[in-house]
Amino acid sequence: MINIKVKYGLKALIYLSNRGMHSITSAAQISEELEIPKEFTSKILQSLTKYGYVESRKGKGGGFGLSQDPYEIKISDLFTSLGNSFDDQVCLFQINKSCKGENCRLCNEWNSFNEKFKALIKEYTVGSFSCLL
Numbered sequence: 001m002i003n004i005k006v007k008y009g010l011k012a013l014i015y016l017s018n019r020g021m022h023s024i025t026s027a028a029q030i031s032e033e034l035e036i037p038k039e040f041t042s043k044i045l046q047s048l049t050k051y052g053y054v055e056s057r058k059g060k061g062g063g064f065g066l067s068q069d070p071y072e073i074k075i076s077d078l079f080t081s082l083g084n085s086f087d088d089q090v091c092l093f094q095i096n097k098s099c100k101g102e103n104c105r106l107c108n109e110w111n112s113f114n115e116k117f118k119a120l121i122k123e124y125t126v127g128s129f130s131c132l133l
Helices: 004-019 027-034 038-050 075-081 105-121 126-132
Strands: 054-057 063-066
Touching (some): 004 027, 004 054, 004 075, 027 038, 027 063, 038 054, 075 126
Antiparallel strands (some): 054 063
16 A cells, blocks of 8 residues: 555655754665665655755765755655555456446445545644654
8 A cells, every 4th residue: 555665755754854954864874774775765865855855965974854844744745756646446456347336345445445544644744753763
């Protein structure tokens, strides 16, 4: 349901949030402390930079830091930015031809849960989770 890029992206943002708005941390340090593969950490941080959540500084003493207040970064926006799809009417078992319409109770329940989850994550920000890491 939640792709790995979103999971690691959220962890990185929470980590940076806990370090403070103007703190710069290397990708290597983030990778080590969060136990995320370094190559993956760098790619995620580049994506977070592209979407304006993170700033990057090159050179000696460079690294990554938050570019927005963590209480303004909505979890729902992070999901969308990092490619987590919330397609309407998704078949839980990926047999969509069988689940068209109202004929699959399980998929209907799944879609109802999915709608509730989408509404829930619109209420939370990265700052909401800052105490977790």
